[in-house]
Amino acid sequence: MVRSLLTTRFVLPALLAAGVLCAAGSAGAQVDRQALEMLRRCVAAEGAVNFSGIRTVVVFENGVKVEGYEQQVYEKAPGKQRVAVIMSAGEPGRLFVSNGLVQWHYLPDRQRAVRRELPPPSETRARRLAELDELAERTRIQYLGTETIAGRTTHVIVVSTTGGSPMKKNWVDGITYVVLKTQRFDSEGRVKLSMYYTAINYAPQYTDGMFDFVPPAGATVREASDLPERIPLAEAEGRAGFKAVLPGYLPPGYTFQSDSVAVIPMHGRKVLWLEFSSGADSFSMFQRLRGVQIQSRQQGRCMEWSAGPYSFTLISSVSCDEMCKIRDSVRP
Amino acid sequence: MTKGKELSQQEVARLVRAAKAGDRQAFGRLVEAYQDRIYGYLARMLGDPDEAEDVAQEVFVRAYRSLGKFRGASSFHTWLYRIASNLAIDVARKRKRQDNTAYSLDAPMEMGDEEYDREIPDESRAPDQISEQKQVQSIVRQAVMGLPDKLRDVMVLYELQGESYEDIADILEVPLGTVKSRLFNARGQLKKRLEAMVDTGELHVGS
Amino acid sequence: MTCTQVREQLVELWGEVAQLGAEARAHLQQCADCRREAQSLATARKLLGQMTPGSAPEGFCDRVLARIAEVEAVHLSWPERALGWLWPRQHGPAWIRVVAMAAVLMILVGGVAMLHGGLGSGMNSQPPAMIAAGSAGITSVATRDEDLEAMVLRHQSLELMQPLSDDAGVHLISYTY
Numbered sequence: 001m002v003r004s005l006l007t008t009r010f011v012l013p014a015l016l017a018a019g020v021l022c023a024a025g026s027a028g029a030q031v032d033r034q035a036l037e038m039l040r041r042c043v044a045a046e047g048a049v050n051f052s053g054i055r056t057v058v059v060f061e062n063g064v065k066v067e068g069y070e071q072q073v074y075e076k077a078p079g080k081q082r083v084a085v086i087m088s089a090g091e092p093g094r095l096f097v098s099n100g101l102v103q104w105h106y107l108p109d110r111q112r113a114v115r116r117e118l119p120p121p122s123e124t125r126a127r128r129l130a131e132l133d134e135l136a137e138r139t140r141i142q143y144l145g146t147e148t149i150a151g152r153t154t155h156v157i158v159v160s161t162t163g164g165s166p167m168k169k170n171w172v173d174g175i176t177y178v179v180l181k182t183q184r185f186d187s188e189g190r191v192k193l194s195m196y197y198t199a200i201n202y203a204p205q206y207t208d209g210m211f212d213f214v215p216p217a218g219a220t221v222r223e224a225s226d227l228p229e230r231i232p233l234a235e236a237e238g239r240a241g242f243k244a245v246l247p248g249y250l251p252p253g254y255t256f257q258s259d260s261v262a263v264i265p266m267h268g269r270k271v272l273w274l275e276f277s278s279g280a281d282s283f284s285m286f287q288r289l290r291g292v293q294i295q296s297r298q299q300g301r302c303m304e305w306s307a308g309p310y311s312f313t314l315i316s317s318v319s320c321d322e323m324c325k326i327r328d329s330v331r332p
Numbered sequence: 333m334t335k336g337k338e339l340s341q342q343e344v345a346r347l348v349r350a351a352k353a354g355d356r357q358a359f360g361r362l363v364e365a366y367q368d369r370i371y372g373y374l375a376r377m378l379g380d381p382d383e384a385e386d387v388a389q390e391v392f393v394r395a396y397r398s399l400g401k402f403r404g405a406s407s408f409h410t411w412l413y414r415i416a417s418n419l420a421i422d423v424a425r426k427r428k429r430q431d432n433t434a435y436s437l438d439a440p441m442e443m444g445d446e447e448y449d450r451e452i453p454d455e456s457r458a459p460d461q462i463s464e465q466k467q468v469q470s471i472v473r474q475a476v477m478g479l480p481d482k483l484r485d486v487m488v489l490y491e492l493q494g495e496s497y498e499d500i501a502d503i504l505e506v507p508l509g510t511v512k513s514r515l516f517n518a519r520g521q522l523k524k525r526l527e528a529m530v531d532t533g534e535l536h537v538g539s
Numbered sequence: 540m541t542c543t544q545v546r547e548q549l550v551e552l553w554g555e556v557a558q559l560g561a562e563a564r565a566h567l568q569q570c571a572d573c574r575r576e577a578q579s580l581a582t583a584r585k586l587l588g589q590m591t592p593g594s595a596p597e598g599f600c601d602r603v604l605a606r607i608a609e610v611e612a613v614h615l616s617w618p619e620r621a622l623g624w625l626w627p628r629q630h631g632p633a634w635i636r637v638v639a640m641a642a643v644l645m646i647l648v649g650g651v652a653m654l655h656g657g658l659g660s661g662m663n664s665q666p667p668a669m670i671a672a673g674s675a676g677i678t679s680v681a682t683r684d685e686d687l688e689a690m691v692l693r694h695q696s697l698e699l700m701q702p703l704s705d706d707a708g709v710h711l712i713s714y715t716y
Contacts, residue, residue: 039702039703043702046706057709060498063498063501063508064406064498064501064502065407065496065498065499065502066406066407067341067407068341069340069341071708073708081706081707081708082708083706083708083709087340087342087343093340093342096707096708098707103707109342114692116692116696124700127700128700128701128702128704129702131701131702132702132703134702135702135703159703167703168703179706182705182709184705195705195709222688222692224692224693224695224696227693227696227697227700264693266686266689266690267686271690273690273693275697277701279702279703280701280703281701282697282698282701283694284690284693284694284697286690299687302687302690302691304683304687313686313687313690315690315691315694356604356607356608359604359607360600360603360604363599363600363603363604364600367595367599367600367603368592368593368594368595370595371593371594371595371596371599372592372593372594372595373593375593376590376593381593381596384593385595385596385599388595388599389599389602389603389606392603392607393603393606393607393610396607397607397610468586468589469589469590469591472586472587472589472590473590476587476590491587492587492590492592516547516550516551519550519553519580519583520550522583522587523550523579523580523583526579526582526583526586527579530582
């Protein structure tokens with residue numbers, strides 16, 4: 001009798017409470033708080049840690065390697081960065097230099113330099129942290145454990161779609177929160193980009209002027225435009241003078257950012273700039289009234305075509321197959 | 333990993349463009365950059381240095397004549413390897429048809445991707461004045477040559493040429509999983525062949 | 540762990556016992572057969588590693604280029620055979636042949652057109668900006684490339700702002716061509 005009383009009074013309520021706790025726990029299981037906190041620390045560490053290193057970059061298409069190279073990286077707080085592609089035979093490779101306020105991207109094989117002015121680092125950091133919280137609402141962020149990269153113990157964090165397909169994986173230095181390895185995945189869960197340090201030095205030697213850049217004589221200089229105002233779709237269509245044609249197909253995990261449309265001028269015409277984002281990745285589609293018939297073409301990650309009275313340009317890092325599906329689903 | 337005189341992606345692209353336009357000197361630079369790799373691969377696949385040179389020359393001639401078809405979707409070296417691999421398999425098969433005795437053990441019963449062992453014959457060798465090191469190498473080469481073509485291909489590319497799984501998958505135009513399973517089988521078979529040679533006293537292995 | 544499982548791992552690791560997990564290592568301590576297996580695999584790996592790399596023989600490149608020259612000489616295209624006096628066959632780069640062929644074709648086409656009373660209307664001397672909206676000309680490639688580049692730069696700006704953006708130096712990966 002005493003036993004049955006105990007069972008009723010204590011065990012059953014305990015079981016119910018445990019059930020409730022489990023249900024509550026599983027609702028929050030999409031976001032590992034520890035993992036999210038680490039990603040926040042990564043954002044905070046950007047531009048705030050002195051180091052130099054050698055980084056390997058490998059690009060894949062449909063799971064097959066298409067390009068690979070090494071970079072020599074220097075970073076100096078606050079916000080200074082120098083990244084040079086290492087070439088054989090001593091010839092100059094592509095170069096990226098930032099002094100924290102102005103960044104330069106130099107392509108020696110094309111004799112072209114692109115200059116971009118940056119917002120203050122604190123502003124960039126604040127916005128990225130805020131967006132990280134929003135990202136946590138839409139994706140799964142998980143902590144996977146530790147691994148050694150370039151001799152350092154790193155924490156491994158993966159960001160996946162709610163369906164479980166990985167989007168990005170970071171290996172984060174356990175002490176400095178510098179990202180020592182990154183993998184990005186395509187919509188089929190295959191690695192499409194892998195970057196990892198093979199050597200890292202947190203007591204680097206710098207040389208004078210290494211974070212400044214002067215375009216060489218003969219180089220074409222382009223200014224990268226500031227980000228234009230982003231407005232809701234209806235307002236953007238009003239300013240552009242035509243309606244947006246949205247693709248019927250989007251790769252898994254991507255959504256149209258309908259509150260974040262821009263109207264930009266280009267050779268006297270207004271162009272609608274539509275953004276599609278998965279949270280970890282995005283692609284852009286530019287739409288304009290076509291003045292002339294354009295031949296369809298694809299160059300690398302860019303695809304252009306005409307349909308109805310419009311011309312479209314798609315710029316993305318999704319696979320070529322996905323780009324074709326997107327293009328084919330645009331029906332004015 | 334650096335392999336010999338490595339050309340950067342950009343240099344290769346520039347030389348390929350020039351060669352497509354008919355610049356044979358540009359193509360000559362590509363030959364110089366990749367000749368060791370291709371020759372080495374073929375020597376290990378075919379087991380005969382003279383034949384390897386002939387076939388290696390053929391690889392580059394075919395590459396030159398089909399440069400128009402090279403779109404850059406693969407890297408240049410995996411494309412070259414693909415030509416070499418196809419030629420090597422053709423030559424090996426033709427050789428088997430012509431000479432069953434020497435290679436009977438190499439004719440696998442190919443059923444899709446599963447390849448079945450045959451019994452390793454007793455190929456006793458008479459020791460002669462060659463050095464022990466060369467003797468060991470010769471025996472190991474024989475053991476590698478004794479693998480079925482598809483397994484030998486993956487083993488040579490991975491273990492001896494140092495190519496990655498992904499590049500091998502690209503070269504052979506098979507899925508990554510197939511590369512790994514073929515390598516797994518190749519290792520197992522090679523081990524058995526070498527064990528047999530140790531057991532018969534052909535091979536003496538130090539600790 | 541069973542012998543089969545351990546041996547599978549040993550093959551994958553090429554006999555490297557140090558890389559086995561604790562459970563597999565514990566099995567090895569108790570199983571002489573599997574230890575022998577590990578030893579065989581390690582020996583096979585060691586022997587394979589002793590195979591010397593092959594280098595192409597001396598003069599290989601010259602022989603390849605000579606073979607290419609022979610093969611090219613045999614495989615002339617029919618216009619080159621028919622109009623051999625016009626083509627520099629073996630001594631010039633291919634672009635000369637292409638230019639020469641194009642020149643001949645233009646002469647032929649021009650001649651035919653003249654016979655029929657005028658050249659075609661494919662030429663447009665107006666600069667791209669002057670082409671009226673709705674006309675069926677083809678936009679100048681240079682203008683399109685400029686526009687494309689501008690769009691790429693805008694997209695890259697967007698990417699740099701994302702919460703999981705890679706550092707800017709990684710965007711050395713090109714989007715175009």
